[in-house]
Amino acid sequence: MHPATPPTTDAPVGRAHRTPLPRRRLLRGLLAVTVAAPLMFGAAACGDDDGGAADPNAPVKLSIFWWGGDARAKLTEDALALYTKKHPNVTFEKTWQANQGYFDKLATLTAGGNPPDLFQIDDNYLAEYAARNTTLDLTSYQKSGKLDTSKFPESLWQYGVVDGKLAGLAAGENTQGLVYNKTLLTKNNLPEPTTGMSWEEHIAWAEQVTAKTKVPGTQDPSADYKAFWVWLRQQGKDLYKGSELGFTAEDVTKWFDLWKGARDRKATPTADVIHEGNSSDITKQLVVTGKSATSWVWANQMPDLKKNTKDELGVIAYPGDPSAQWARASMYWSVFKGSKNKDVAVDVINFLNNDQEAVKLLGTDRGLPSNQDLRRVVSDDTTDPAMKQSIAVEAELTQKFGKSPQVPIKGHSKVRSELIKAAENAQYGRATTAEAAAQFIEACKSAIA
Amino acid sequence: MALTTAPDPTRRGPGSDRAHAERRGPGRFRHSEGLAGYVFLSPWLIGLMGVTAIPMLLSLYLSFTNYDILTPFSEVEWVGLANYERMFTADPSYWHAVRVTLTFALIAVPLKLAAALGVALLLNRAWRGVGLFRGLFYLPSLLGGSVALAIVWVNMFNRDGAFNSLLSLFGITGKPWVNDPDWALETLMVLAIWQFGAPMVIFLAGLKQVPTELYEAASVDGAGRFRQFRNVTLPMLSPVIFFNLVLETINGFQGFTAAFVLSNGTGGPVDSTLMYTLNLYITGFTDLNMGYASAMAWVFLLAIAVITAIFFSTGRFWVHYSDGEDR
Numbered sequence: 124m125h126p127a128t129p130p131t132t133d134a135p136v137g138r139a140h141r142t143p144l145p146r147r148r149l150l151r152g153l154l155a156v157t158v159a160a161p162l163m164f165g166a167a168a169c170g171d172d173d174g175g176a177a178d179p180n181a182p183v184k185l186s187i188f189w190w191g192g193d194a195r196a197k198l199t200e201d202a203l204a205l206y207t208k209k210h211p212n213v214t215f216e217k218t219w220q221a222n223q224g225y226f227d228k229l230a231t232l233t234a235g236g237n238p239p240d241l242f243q244i245d246d247n248y249l250a251e252y253a254a255r256n257t258t259l260d261l262t263s264y265q266k267s268g269k270l271d272t273s274k275f276p277e278s279l280w281q282y283g284v285v286d287g288k289l290a291g292l293a294a295g296e297n298t299q300g301l302v303y304n305k306t307l308l309t310k311n312n313l314p315e316p317t318t319g320m321s322w323e324e325h326i327a328w329a330e331q332v333t334a335k336t337k338v339p340g341t342q343d344p345s346a347d348y349k350a351f352w353v354w355l356r357q358q359g360k361d362l363y364k365g366s367e368l369g370f371t372a373e374d375v376t377k378w379f380d381l382w383k384g385a386r387d388r389k390a391t392p393t394a395d396v397i398h399e400g401n402s403s404d405i406t407k408q409l410v411v412t413g414k415s416a417t418s419w420v421w422a423n424q425m426p427d428l429k430k431n432t433k434d435e436l437g438v439i440a441y442p443g444d445p446s447a448q449w450a451r452a453s454m455y456w457s458v459f460k461g462s463k464n465k466d467v468a469v470d471v472i473n474f475l476n477n478d479q480e481a482v483k484l485l486g487t488d489r490g491l492p493s494n495q496d497l498r499r500v501v502s503d504d505t506t507d508p509a510m511k512q513s514i515a516v517e518a519e520l521t522q523k524f525g526k527s528p529q530v531p532i533k534g535h536s537k538v539r540s541e542l543i544k545a546a547e548n549a550q551y552g553r554a555t556t557a558e559a560a561a562q563f564i565e566a567c568k569s570a571i572a
Numbered sequence: 573m574a575l576t577t578a579p580d581p582t583r584r585g586p587g588s589d590r591a592h593a594e595r596r597g598p599g600r601f602r603h604s605e606g607l608a609g610y611v612f613l614s615p616w617l618i619g620l621m622g623v624t625a626i627p628m629l630l631s632l633y634l635s636f637t638n639y640d641i642l643t644p645f646s647e648v649e650w651v652g653l654a655n656y657e658r659m660f661t662a663d664p665s666y667w668h669a670v671r672v673t674l675t676f677a678l679i680a681v682p683l684k685l686a687a688a689l690g691v692a693l694l695l696n697r698a699w700r701g702v703g704l705f706r707g708l709f710y711l712p713s714l715l716g717g718s719v720a721l722a723i724v725w726v727n728m729f730n731r732d733g734a735f736n737s738l739l740s741l742f743g744i745t746g747k748p749w750v751n752d753p754d755w756a757l758e759t760l761m762v763l764a765i766w767q768f769g770a771p772m773v774i775f776l777a778g779l780k781q782v783p784t785e786l787y788e789a790a791s792v793d794g795a796g797r798f799r800q801f802r803n804v805t806l807p808m809l810s811p812v813i814f815f816n817l818v819l820e821t822i823n824g825f826q827g828f829t830a831a832f833v834l835s836n837g838t839g840g841p842v843d844s845t846l847m848y849t850l851n852l853y854i855t856g857f858t859d860l861n862m863g864y865a866s867a868m869a870w871v872f873l874l875a876i877a878v879i880t881a882i883f884f885s886t887g888r889f890w891v892h893y894s895d896g897e898d899r
Contacts, residue, residue, distance in 0.1 A: 223836060227857040234641040234862075251860060255642040395731060395751035398841045537859050540838060547842045551753055569662075570859075 179212075183467050186216040188232070189243035190225035192405075192427065195488050202481045206474050213467055222403055226536070233257060233459075240462040241471060244291055245454045247536050249283070252457065253290035254533045259458040260288040264469045271477050274494040278527045282452045285530050291455025292472050295490025298448045298520055299349050299441045300422030300513070302410050304338075306434035311336050316417070318440040318520070322354070322381060325442040329390035332416050342400045342409045343391035344419040345382035346546035348539045354378060356447035356525070363532050368567055375560035379549050383556055391415070394550040401543055406431050422513045422520075423453055423490040429509035436509070438516050446525040453490030486510060491517055537570035635867035640860045648863075655867035666868070668843055669851035672757060676847065677824035680761040684824075685816055688768040692775035693805075706776070713769030722763070722833035726750050729759045750834055753844040760830050760845060771816040778812030779805070807892045814891045818883050822876055828853070848872060 189199060196219050203215045218239065220228065226248055232238045244252060252258050264270040265280075270292065272280045283291045301316065308315055313335060316328055329340025344350035352362045355378075361369035385391050392400075392415050400409040405424060409415035411431040420428065425438050440448055456475065458468040475481055482497040487510050492498045502514045531538075545563035548554040554562065610617065635655055637648045659666050695706050715721045728734045729749035736746030749755045782805060790800045806813075828849040831839065839846030839854065852872070856865030 230641045230857055230860060252642060255640065257642045393748075395748035395841070398751050402836055404836070540854075540858070543838070543840070544842060547753075547840065551842060553753065553842060 181212060183213045183464050184216055185213060185241060185464050185467055185471065186218070186239040187241045187471075188218045188229065188239035190220060190222040191243075191488075192221070194427070194430075195219070198485050198488050202475060202484045203471075205478075205481055205484065206471060209474075213471075238459045238461075240459055240464050241468045242457055242459065243294065243454050244457050246282070246452065246530055247539065249291050249455060249457070250285050250530050250533050250535065253285035253288060257460060258288075258290040259460045259462070259465055259469075260290070261292060261458070261469065261472075262289045265289055269466075270469055270473050272493075274477070274496050276450055276493075276495065278524075279450050279452060279493055282450070282527050282530060283455050291452070291457040292476065293452035293454075293490075293493045294456050294475070295423065295453045295487070296450050296493060296517070297421045297423040297453035297490035298451055298517060298524070299353055300420055300425065300438045300516065301417055301441050302408075302420055302425065302428055302436050302438045303417045304410055304413075304432075304434050305437045307336055307338060307416055308332070309435075315437055316439060318445055320442050322442045326381075326385040326388065326390045329385065329416070330388045333389050336416070338413065339392035339396070339409075339415045340390045341385070341417040342415045342419060343382050343386060343397045343546075343550065345379055345550070346397070346401045346543040347419050348542050349421075350419050350441060351378055351542065352528075353441045353447045354381075354443065356528070357443040361528050362538075363529060363535075365529075366532055366571070368564070368571070372557075372560045372564045375545075375563055376557045379546065379556035379559055382546075383549060386550065394547070394552070397550055398547060401547070410436065421451075421453060421490075422517050423487055425513040426487070426507060426509040436512075438512060440516075440520055440523075445520055445523045448520060449524050449527040450521065451527070452493075487514060532571060534567075534571035538567050541566040541570060631866040631869060634863050635870050637863045639863040639866070641856070641862045642860065651863070655864045656871070658864065659867060659871065665843065665846070665851065669839075669846045669848050672844070672846050673825060673827075673848040676757060676761060676764075676827060677821060680764040681817070681820050681824045683761070684765045684768045684820060685771055685813070687765055688771035688816070689775050689809075689813075691768065692772045692779060693801075695772075696776060696779045706773075710769035710773055713767040713772075715767070719829060719833055722830040725759070725763050725830065726834050751841055753840075753842040756834065756841055756844045760827070760834065763830055764824065764827065771820060774812055774816055775809070778809045782808040810891045811893055814883070814887050818880060821879065821883070825872075825876060825879075 187203070189195070191199075196217075199219070200217060203217065207214055216239075229238070229242060229244075229248075238257075244258075249258075261270055261283075265272055272292070275293065276296070279293045279296050280289070283289055283293055303316055305315065307313075311332075313332055314328070316325060320328065325341065332338065332340030348362070355361055355370050355374060358374065360374055363369050382391070386394075391397060392409065396409065396414050399407055399412070400415065400418065405411075405420075405427050408418040408420060408428060408431075410418035411428050413432075413434075418428070419441070422438055425436065429436055456472045458465055458472070462468055475485065476492070477494050477497070479497055479500065482492045482494060483501060483504060485492070486501060486505060486507075491514060492501055502511075502518070505511055505514065541563055545554075545559040545566070548562065549556050549559040634648070636650060636652060638651050638654075639645075639648045691709055695702055695709070730736070731746070731748035731751065733749075735749070739746040747755055749759045786804050786808070787800055790804050795803065826849055827847050831845040831847045831850050832853070835841070835845045835850075837850075837854070837858070839850050848868075849872075852865050852868045855868065856862045
C-alpha cells in the first residue's frame, strides 16, 4: 500500500520520488488548468465588449433593448436591418421582452455594468433613470442637428426633458384612449359613447349598458393613474407639481367616491374582475376578455387589442374635457450615458424617427410617428383598420390637446402601484374611500420623498 | 429561486482536502498537492465566491447604504442603520409582508407535513400498485416551484376556473379564489400543501427503517393501531420529522414563485400575497431601493437562523435517535 499513491505519502518517501516529481506536478497542474480554464473563460466571455468607434467605418455592435410583443419585434428588426443595410459597419444585438419585468431587467443590466447602448423607456421610469444620470443628455445632439426634432411637435420632444436635460426622445405619440366594444353596443341597439361626455354621463351610459347587455358597462378605472391624472387636470389639479404631489387626500376621496357610486349602480364589474383588468397586460384588458364593454388604455394600443378579440372596437378620449389630455410621448429611446457607441446610438434614434422608409416600416406601433411630415405619410399609407382608427382619433384630439404636464418624478412607479393598492382596498370594501385615500397619500409621500 | 437551501454535496470539498493536507505534515510536497487540489476545485470555488460569498458580503455592506441599482457603486452613500430603522419603525408594508409570510408558513407547513406523513403511512403498506401511487403522489413536487404550475393554478382557481366548475356540479357557487384578497393566500397554501411529495418520500424511507419487531412487541403487549403509531412510529420517525420540519419551514418562508406569478409580481390583490421575498424583490428591483432590500434580506437570514436554532434546541426534547446511547 505504502509508496504507490504519492498524494498520501509523507515527506521522507517524497524525497525518494524527487526526480519524477516536477514532471508529475506539471502534468497535474496542466490537467487542472485544462479542466478549469474553459469553465472560467466560458463565463467571462459572456461579458465581452466592443471597443470605441473613433473611426466611422469601424465595425460597431450596438445593443438595443425594448419591450413589446412579436409584432413590434418584427417591425423593429426590419427597421434595424434597414439601418445595417445603409451602414454596413453597424450591427445590432437585439433583446426584447414583454412589458412585465422589463424594467426589472433593465435595472439589473445597468447595475451589472452591462446596460444596452440604446433602450426603450417610458414616462413612468424616465425621471428615475435621468435623475440618476443613467441616460445620456441628448441636448447637444439636438442642437447640432444630429438629432433632428424640427418636424416634431414642440411639446412632444419637450416631454422628454427632465431637469433641463433631454433624457429621451419620443419614439411616438399617444394619448389616453377609452376603447369600447362596438359590436356589443350595436347588437343591443345602444348608443356609442362620445368624446366630451362628462364622467357622470359616462357612468350613466355604462349603467344602461350593464342593464341591457348583462356585460358590465365600464371598467372601474379608479386604480388607473392615467385616468386619475386626466380627471385631476380637469379639476385644475395635476399629478405632480415640481417635486410635490399635485393633489390632496380630498381629491383622491372624490375620485374614489365617483367610482364607488358607479360600482353601486352596477356600471362596473365586481372587484375581482376589476382587479383582473388592472393588469398592464393587453390580453387581460376587460374589453377583449368580454368582461366589460370598455377599457382604459392608450390610443396606440388599439391594434394590439384588436388582435385579441373578434369584436369590433371603437376608441374615444376619456370622459370630461379632452383638453386635459396631451400629446404624450408613448415611449422614448434613451442612450446609456456610459455607452461606448453614443454617436452611433443617437444616429440610430434619429434614423428610427426621421427616415421615411424606417418610419413607414414601424407604422404606429409605438404611437403616431413623432415626425409630423412622416405621420401624414404613414396615415395615408396604412391599411390596417385598427391603426387607421387610432390615427383618426388622435388626429382629431390633437386639435383639442392641452399643455403637457411635467414628466412624472422619481418615485412615480411606486405611486402607481400604491394607487392600485388603495383603489382596490376601496373596491373590495376593505376600506372606506376616505381611508383608502389617506392611505394612498401617506404612501405617496414616502415614495417621492 | 436564488435563495435555494438544498444542501450542496460539494461543500465537503475544501474541508476534507485540508484534513488530508494536515495529515501529510509540512513540506514543499504538501504545498503542491494543495495547490493542484485548489486548481481542480477552482471552478466550483470561483462559483461559490463569485456567485454566493462575495455578493452576500457585498449585500451586507449595501444594507448600510442608499444603493439604488442605477447609481454606480462609487457614488453610493453610507446611511448607517437608517434602512434597519425604517424597516422596524416606518414601513407598514414590511410588517404586512412579515404577517403574510408567517401566516403562510404556520398553516401550510404543518398541513403539508401532516399530508405527507398520512399518505406515507398509507403507502407504506404492501398492496398491489403501491409503487404507482408512490410515483403519482411524488409527481407534484417534481414540478416544484415552477412558473408553469403557478399559471395553471391561477387558471384553475379563477372565477371561471376548473375548480369552480367542479363546485357548480354540487350546486355551490365558488369564489374568484385567486382574485379575492380573502382567499388568494389560501390558494397558495393549497398549492404548497399539494406538493407534499418530497417530504412524503423521506417519511416513507423513515418508515421502512422502523424495526418490525418493535411493532410485534407492541402488539404482543396489547397495543392497538393508534397506540403503536403514537408510541412506536412517531418516536422512531422523529429524526425524519425533525429534518422535514426544518427543511419545509425554511422553504415555506422563502415562497416566491407562485406568489409572484399569481399576482403579476405585485403581491396583490391588495397585498394579500405579499410574501417576504416578494416584497424584498419589489423593493429592490421595482422601487429601486436595493440598499433597503439588502437590509431586509439580512434580517430575513437572521430570522431563519434563529427559527432553525430554536428547532434544534427544542429538538432534544422530542427527537429520538435510536442508534445513540441516550437510554
